Amino acid sequence: MRATTIYGPQDVRLEEVPDPRLVRPTDAIVKVVAACVCGSDLWRYRGVVPVKPGSRIGHEFVGVVQEVGDEVRTLAPGDFVVAPFSYSCGVCVNCRNGIQTSCVRGGFWGGPDRDGDLVDGGQGEYVRAPLADGTLVKVPEAPAEDLLASVLTLTDVLGTGHHAAVRGGAGPGKVVAVVGDGAVGLCATLAAKRLGAERVITFSRHADRQAVARSFGADDIIAERGEEGAAALRDLTSGPGADVVIEAVGNQASMEQAIASARPGGNVGYVGVPNGVSQLPIKVLFGSNVNLLGGVAPVRAYIEELLPDVLARRIEPGRVFDRTVPLDDVAKAYAAMDRREAIKVMLRP
Amino acid sequence: MRATTIYGPQDVRLEEVPDPRLVRPTDAIVKVVAACVCGSDLWRYRGVVPVKPGSRIGHEFVGVVQEVGDEVRTLAPGDFVVAPFSYSCGVCVNCRNGIQTSCVRGGFWGGPDRDGDLVDGGQGEYVRAPLADGTLVKVPEAPAEDLLASVLTLTDVLGTGHHAAVRGGAGPGKVVAVVGDGAVGLCATLAAKRLGAERVITFSRHADRQAVARSFGADDIIAERGEEGAAALRDLTSGPGADVVIEAVGNQASMEQAIASARPGGNVGYVGVPNGVSQLPIKVLFGSNVNLLGGVAPVRAYIEELLPDVLARRIEPGRVFDRTVPLDDVAKAYAAMDRREAIKVMLRP
Known part of the structure; x- marks a missing residue:
């Protein structure tokens, strides 16, 4: 064969x-x-x-x-x-x-x-x-x-996006942000809406991916990245960050963006293979009580x-x-x- | 004054x-x-x-x-x-x-x-x-x-131990391990039992602290530390690790012991100020779906x-x-x- x-x-x-x-x-x-x-x-x-x-x-x-x-x-x-x-x-x-x-x-x-x-x-x-x-x-x-x-x-990709949404606690009343507009991030957008999230905000700079995210139920799209993206999220939601952030990339910048986008006490559900993550900012996680949940999706x-x-x-x-x-x-x-x-x-x- | x-x-x-x-x-x-x-x-x-x-x-x-x-x-x-x-x-x-x-x-x-x-x-x-x-x-x-x-x-210390137990998900049916026999670790032992944990196992090498842990409801005490401690836990429970591990120290060795003691898909509730944690083993967390929850206790x-x-x-x-x-x-x-x-x-x- x-x-x-x-x-x-x-x-x-x-x-x-x-x-x-x-x-x-x-x-x-x-x-x-x-x-x-x-x-x-x-x-x-x-x-x-x-x-x-x-x-x-x-x-x-x-x-x-x-x-x-x-x-x-x-x-x-x-x-x-x-x-x-x-x-x-x-x-x-x-x-x-x-x-x-x-x-x-x-x-x-x-x-x-x-x-x-x-x-x-x-x-x-x-x-x-x-x-x-x-x-x-x-x-x-x-x-x-x-x-x-x-x-x-x-x-x-659907099960992986769903795992991130489940572990992150996406559901009714929750504001969910998605870092990553690849297939997993897009499926996480869909999964979060399917689980009843109140508002899903997807980070994306690509028109084609933004269109898929919208068709999957994304309520808002943010084009900025990094700390600028997290600040745009706080502005958009008039609050201290998302209840749930899904990390679907696996590099240092995306992980830091995800953590920065979570409100104090919020959850980061991560499923991006973290080959590009060199250092988790433990003191930031500790100080803001942001939980890190997820892993290779079963x-x-x-x-x-x-x-x-x-x-x-x-x-x-x-x-x-x-x-x-x-x-x-x-x-x-x-x-x-x-x-x-x-x-x-x-x-x- | x-x-x-x-x-x-x-x-x-x-x-x-x-x-x-x-x-x-x-x-x-x-x-x-x-x-x-x-x-x-x-x-x-x-x-x-x-x-x-x-x-x-x-x-x-x-x-x-x-x-x-x-x-x-x-x-x-x-x-x-x-x-x-x-x-x-x-x-x-x-x-x-x-x-x-x-x-x-x-x-x-x-x-x-x-x-x-x-x-x-x-x-x-x-x-x-x-x-x-x-x-x-x-x-x-x-x-x-x-x-x-x-x-x-x-x-x-009681609220901090309780926070670790709550964030880790200690409750009925759960096997909980506690890394740390200081006041917070001991209070976490008490908190986990108070929340209805099925079995609480406290790591301690000190007779006086073991005695307090027992009086707080610890079902078992393990004296070994590090990977040996985690292995002793798996032996004792005839399983792949604890459902919930509480980390109440905040140094690299205690964090690694906590992560090693959690079963795949389990939770580490950490409340030890992580001044001694230099590197979180992200690939271990990812591969085993061990969640890291907690922070400075509110x-x-x-x-x-x-x-x-x-x-x-x-x-x-x-x-x-x-x-x-x-x-x-x-x-x-x-x-x-x-x-x-x-x-x-x-x-x-």
């Missing part, structure tokens, strides 16, 4: 690799129907996170089950499934606590599993999915073509809750996709996201 | 200073009945936080109102009052949000107020209390002598809630005091706490 590999900065390739096969009786083989490129893939694409040349990449995919191991109970060939961006057993204490990203048996797509066997990345034609009963969520029927983008967001915990709203088209998170390319053009997809020409690119094998 | 001043490391003195007088119509003058030395005073005593020579010091006191300004509505001479460790107006947005430590008009004892006028420290004979209606909490009647210690903890928010339990002797937080000395011996009180010969020392003017 063909799958995406990464060799180093700016060097992703589509290569011929071995077809996956069932390795353990809890595995399933999934034929990928749609995949995509994540902002977090860019950490490796840009060389911020080093890679082993030839590594598989991609952690967001939906598809159709081809084959299941003998111990798989809840899935059968032909099922359309959503794969969260990490695989997990569903029964260990961390999974039961809703933190499937800390599953004691789980891991991430594209690397070796705990026994050393390769787990395919999502940006390919087929994937061996370990712990299939715990990991994959069956969609009642294969989604219509025009729903595919929104269903695909359940693999990562999106598996949220798929069943969010899926009905997607299928019923009550929310349209798929709007974060502004480009679709064949899998053959995966290198172009990375380049477009790296140059911020596209918010998020869907790949079709 | 006589009041405590600090000149530099290991140099506190009791000196003759001007009697306080009403400066603004919202002031009250309080005659101090009891005060004490705080672990956070030791940051300055040890030279970690620099001081201006001759500064006033002390932020925990209870006493009797002597005189009130024309605009004071809720207090009268003769009232017995508890003073939280910061003064606050009670009506600004931050006070209404329960974050009185961020009051837009408030400040801390012993320094200048926002108009530049000196506010007395708590370790003296009299104090000018600004914003008296917002700051001081009247006790229905002067407490019996043997209740004084417990009432005095409402000024800081104890004013909690006094009315905690006072009835103290007056009815349902809780006895005053047990953290293991020494009482006359105000004349304030230098000895600091030395005893600095050498950890005493957990907490009460001062009687």
Whole structure:
């Protein structure tokens, strides 16, 4: 089959690799129907996170089950499934606590599993999915073509934005600010409104992203950044800051902007992979009682809750996709996201 | 009058200073009945936080109102009052949000107020209390002598421990670990049990402090520290860590121990002044979804809630005091706490 590999900065390739096969009786083989490129893939694409040349990449995919191991109970060939961006057993204490990203048996797509066997990345034609009963969520029927983008967001960006909103405490009566206008930040805007936030203010300087944020329910947009952005937020709300701030970028400036935008006693829900955060300002957090909540989103915990709203088209998170390319053009997809020409690119094998 | 001043490391003195007088119509003058030395005073005593020579010091006191300004509505001479460790107006947005430590008009004892006028420290004979209606909490009647210690903890250590427990989410069904066996850590142990925590585990290596922790409801004591302590906690609880960890010290080792002791998705409620925390391990927090909540405790928010339990002797937080000395011996009180010969020392003017 063909799958995406990464060799180093700016060097992703589509290569011929071995077809996956069932390795353990809890595995399933999934034929990928749609995949995509994540902002977090860019950490490796840009060389911020080093890679082993030839590594598989991609952690967001939906598809159709081809084959299941003998111990798989809840899935059968032909099922359309959503794969969260990490695989997990569903029964260990961390999974039961809703933190499937800390599953004691789980891991991430594209690397070796705990026994050393390769787990395919999502940006390919087929994937061996370990712990299939715990990991994959069956969609009642294969989604219509025009729903595919929104269903695909359940693999990562919608659940990640939702996690930030949940951890931050977005809900009725709350003023929520969102730092980050990438796919996660936009989905966080949508999630905060979906949870009933009174007012959502999204920081963005890009007209196309502002338009998506508005369509997701943002009440206000602030173009300023940093301390100027936080000051604009205080002016706009005539108050000491937002009750909830969502940080969906993961660099030092965005984290500082998020903390500066929170009112005393407020919450920062952060889900941006903090590869760019060198120092948390502990004395600022302490002095203002701003809480820091979040982490790598256990999106598996949220798929069943969010899926009905997607299928019923009550929310349209798929709007974060502004480009679709064949899998053959995966290198172009990375380049477009790296140059911020596209918010998020869907790949079709 | 006589009041405590600090000149530099290991140099506190009791000196003759001007009697306080009403400066603004919202002031009250309080005659101090009891005060004490705080672990956070030791940051300055040890030279970690620099001081201006001759500064006033002390932020925990209870006493009797002597005189009130024309605009004071809720207090009268003769009232017995508890003073939280910061003064606050009670009506600004931050006070209404329960974050009185961020009051837009408030400040801390012993320094200048926002108009530049000196506010007395708590370790003296009299104090000018600004914003008296917002700051001081009247006790229905002067407490019996043997209740004084417990009432005095409402000024800081009980409310601070309670804040950590509240922010961390201590309550029914929760396993709570407490890092820190100083007065705040011990009060956090008490607060977590009072809030209904299923099991409270206190880290302590000192027999006297272990005994107080037990009397405050600690179910288990762990003597190990650091990663060994966290491992002992996981062994003891046969699980991935505590649901809630309270950090009541404020140095790098204690913060790392607290984070290591939390289960994935758990909460660290921190209230130790983080003067010793040089770096928060953001990638550890992110990867394990451990939330960091807390800050300088707005104890004013909690006094009315905690006072009835103290007056009815349902809780006895005053047990953290293991020494009482006359105000004349304030230098000895600091030395005893600095050498950890005493957990907490009460001062009687």
